[in-house]
Amino acid sequence: MSFAKHPAGHRPAAGDRLEVEIDKLAVGGQGIARHDGFVFFVPDAAPGDRLRVEVRVLHKNHAEAEILEVLRPGEGRREPPCHYAPECGGCNWQHLEESVQHEQKQRLVLETLKKFLPGQEIPLLPFVPSPRSLHYRNRVQPRWSDGRLGYFKRRSHDFLPVDQCLIVEEPLNAFFRRPPPLPTGDTARIELRLTAEGKAEASLQTSTEGAFGFSQVNRFQNEDLIRTVLDWTQGLSPATVWDLYAGSGNFTFPLIERFPHSEVVAVELSKTLVRLAREKNKSKQAKFHLSDVQAWTRRRFPPPGSLVVLDPPRAGAGPEVLRSLAASDADEMIYIACHPVSLARDLAAVLRPDSRWTLTRVQAFEMFPQTDHVETIAQLSRRRG
Ligand SMILES: C[S@@+](CC[C@H](N)C(=O)[O-])C[C@H]1O[C@@H](n2cnc3c(N)ncnc32)[C@H](O)[C@@H]1O
Secondary structure (H helix, E strand, O other): OOOOOOOOOOOOOOOOEEEEEEEEEOOOOOEEEEEOOEEEEEOOOOOOOEEEEEEEEEOOOEEEEEEEEEEEOOOOEOOOOOOOOOOEOOOOOOOEOHHHHHHHHHHHHHHHHHHHOOOOOOOEOOOEOOOOOOOOEOEEOOEEEOOEEEEEEOOOOOEEEOOOOOOEOHHHHHHHHOOOOOOOOOOEEEEEEEOOOOOEEEEEOOOOOOOOOOOOOOHHHHHHHHHHHHHHOOOOOOOEEEEEOOOOOOOHHHHHHHOOOOEEEEEEOOHHHHHHHHHHOOOOOEEEEEOOHHHHHHHOOOOOOOEEEEOOOOOOOOHHHHHHHHHOOOOEEEEEEOOHHHHHHHHHHHOOOOOOEEEEEEEEEOOOOOOOOOEEEEEEEEOOO
16 A cells, blocks of 8 residues: 655545645644645644545545544644544544643634734633533433434444443433433434533433523533623623523623613523523513514614623624624624634624724633534624714
């Protein structure tokens, strides 16, 4: 078997084998290597790895390649703490030291924002690691097949039975050891969660929203998110606070406490979550509205001086929502994002050259250790005068 160096200037072909060196990791988690002017995306790679790879899929300007052999491991490569990790489709960064996961996420946030906001200064604060890097998830969606729980294998729909998952909070592992009986056929999707009272529950997942609706999966790091949002509102006294994509009030209730004299308007699309929030809400100052945020912002502007908090799903709020908020007389926006590209695209809709808004600060948080996902908070302030 020969591993010829890729001939300079020639496009590689599927099946070619070559040696590459990984520069850095991309959104999506793969390693990026450049070789003879061509870009290769390589899953399961670590920065600094020297690899022998095989080209699998060719695109116009890049190729997807798979590792055949690690010739020289990058500094942050490690033996994954979970022995299922090399096969399991659940975590894609277990082979990286946590410090490297953090460095890569911080860089990804910065580079993504710079790319979408050319010429804009990015006031990026230090990265916030998660209080726990294993056993942090209180909600997870494994598969059930033939009386076992597990996950799909990497890049496949083949079932991998798992007896213990290292990223879930320990009480949920009882379900992996003794899966609940299910009357369904194979590979059903199950949702496991730990309630606020610490009770482990399992349910068949029937909708994309999940059996229980959205909640932050890393309750330890969620406390940092809430604290940060509140810290960044120090010194503000908005008459009105909007909490868009409010869920069951994760940020709304702390905001109600912080601003006891403000009107608080929460908007959320899920009936289940709005019902939960309304049941919990004891204050007269806050109202939870069941609405699509886009429809809401088409009909209403936040009143002058408002603080707007947004925490949209991965796809982001979208430029239309951001443009509408930016055109209002709101004073401050705090955007909590679980995907840096959606965040950057949405910020670009506000931070145009003639914009009345400035990017005050940005901070990235480790919310999903052992994966390439990153949570980011950005604050926008309206220029006075
Ligand atoms: C990332 S979660 C944040 C929820 C909440 N802020 C929290 O911290 O728990 C995004 C929320 O947006 C809701 N959502 C998704 N699309 C929406 C839309 N178009 N309009 C309003 N809410 C939406 C989801 O149901 C989910 O609760």
